[in-house]
């Protein structure tokens with residue numbers, strides 16, 4: 001087997017299987033002499049190393065992935081004949097999350113769109129749902145993709161800045177290309193800086209077409225709903241994390257899976273009638289800059305995705321996985337969305353460069369679990385040893401095998417559709433509305449979320465050097481919402497232009513991610529600050545309580561090692577040198593902890609306070625909060641006497657609310 005071959009046997013060998021006595025010294029003419037050309041081991045070792053890298057993805061280069069399963073509820077069986085959505089089916093999956101703009105080694109927490117690509121290894125062949133964590137896109141026609149990406153990537157002269165849109169060329173482009181406005185609003189919202197891959201929604205973006213067993217069609221938008229709720233970082237936290245832990249999201253996912261806390265998402269469908277004009281309630285379903293509000297078309301849950309196994313090898317799996325929007329199974333079809341149509345070409349094409357030829361489907365991670373019997377032959381990196389002499393049809397020598405499959409045999413037979421039209425390069429008129437849904441998105445959010453959008457625009461445009469770029473984007477914002485435009489303009493010290501934003505938009509409260517009731521806390525991290533004098537038995541009690549709900553407790557102490565008190569022991573996970581508040585969803589000071597007067601402790605607590613995270617302390621630990629300048633009467637600050645059931649419950653509920661947003665006005669830097 002290709003996957004295991006390189007690591008079989010007891011001894012270190014060459015690639016040819018010859019056992020090696022020494023891999024640390026090259027073969028030389030004398031200890032101080034020149035290296036000999038005949039050293040085949042040296043040449044093989046260096047040659048292979050020289051070629052270890054493949055081109056990174058032109059977009060979505062930075063990513064992390066996990067294996068898992070998709071369990072169908074069977075609730076979609078009436079609308080699609082896709083076998084993996086039938087009742088009782090479990091399908092293996094591989095999911096890769098990514099940022100879009102950054103290079104492979106860039107930071108996870110930058111402001112960007114996140115990729116959410118799912119490969120279902122179904123019994124009918126691979127189905128790839130190559131989505132994002134935002135439901136709309138910057139462009140309506142795939143022919144513009146090189147333009148938007150060239151504008152968003154680092155400037156070509158100096159290759160600056162890395163992994164972000166806060167620079168002139170991006171804003172130059174989107175301020176002139178106003179169909180991007182809705183997506184830009186999403187990118188500037190909290191959705192651009194997710195807390196974790198487990199707290200992101202996912203979207204297929206385009207409208208797809210489902211076909212059922214009788215041939216009836218339904219249009220559909222795919223959604224992934226995170227069981228953990230939708231939560232984000234705050235901007236300062238995202239910036240800090242990019243330096244403190246550039247692997248923030250991939251570490252979070254891998255650690256949680258290792259700890260037995262899988263990532264969970266439910267697949268949801270918005271079902272829309274397949275009408276002649278392919279619109280719904282006036283919304284053009286072929287326009288990828290538009291959503292269908294959930295209030296108009298509910299998201300029906302049809303199955304659950306559980307990611308519970310880390311890849312064994314990053315390169316072999318996460319790097320070499322090749323997604324393709326054209327990997328479809330019977331019962332799921334594409335529509336004429338011109339963005340999607342271009343993608344159908346791009347995803348196959350890009351692998352030829354990235355994976356070095358046409359045989360990448362033979363890589364273990366890309367191999368379908370369904371039987372493969374194609375007539376594709378030869379090419380770079382062919383690993384199969386095909387038998388027979390008839391890779392063509394029709395053939396008589398092999399009785400015309402392999403046979404073609406009818407729909408009844410499970411063949412992919414598209415639903416027949418009339419297509420006609422004069423050749424033209426133009427958009428339908430309905431694609432001309434660039435602002436109304438951006439307005440809907442902005443106004444549907446809570447004040448704190450709107451404040452984050454204002455701050456994000458003010459930050460990003462503040463990084464643009466060309467005055468006309470800032471002014472033109474303000475003109476765009478004036479068409480979205482006057483308050484938004486005025487606040488950003490004030491932050492930039494510019495006059496706010498007057499626009500004509502839509503006044504009558506119907507809001508969609510489902511777009512907000514602020515919760516009123518505590519949600520699940522599985523996968524969250526709670527840091528407990530302690531020292532040798534602390535109530536270590538209390539920490540044990542708290543650990544049990546938070547682990548019961550799937551969260552992790554980490555002990556932070558002035559120095560490393562093990563804290564001991566009486567019969568209690570606590571291993572130190574982080575020290576004041578290695579801990580930074582961004583790693584934790586809540587901080588707790590253990591009872592009887594002595595304030596160290598260490599500025600790093602003050603910074604740790606103050607940062608968590610600024611970022612509206614839950615802060616708790618019991619017993620004398622409360623004094624540590626006070627010494628760090630924390631007002632213990634503030635919302636989300638939870639002093640207690642000891643670790644009892646109530647203390648733990650109140651803490652878990654506060655983490656479940658994600659943030660004490662009531663504190664936001666007090667502590668978050670205002671954009672203006």
Ligand code: HDE
Pocket residue numbers: 057058059060063096097098114115116117130131132137141142143145203204205206321322323339340342343346347348350351
């Ligand atoms: Fe992609 N996109 N894309 N994209 N995309 C790629 O394929 C492309 C678009 C998305 O984890 C590339 O194998 C074009 C929308 C994800 O491996 C490339 C257009 C959405 C990933 C490509 C789009 C996406 C990619 C780069 C406009 C959300 C990462 C490497 C017509 C619905 C998949 C690769 C992974 C990757 C092209 C637009 C999502 C070059 C031409 C819209 C999640 O083929």
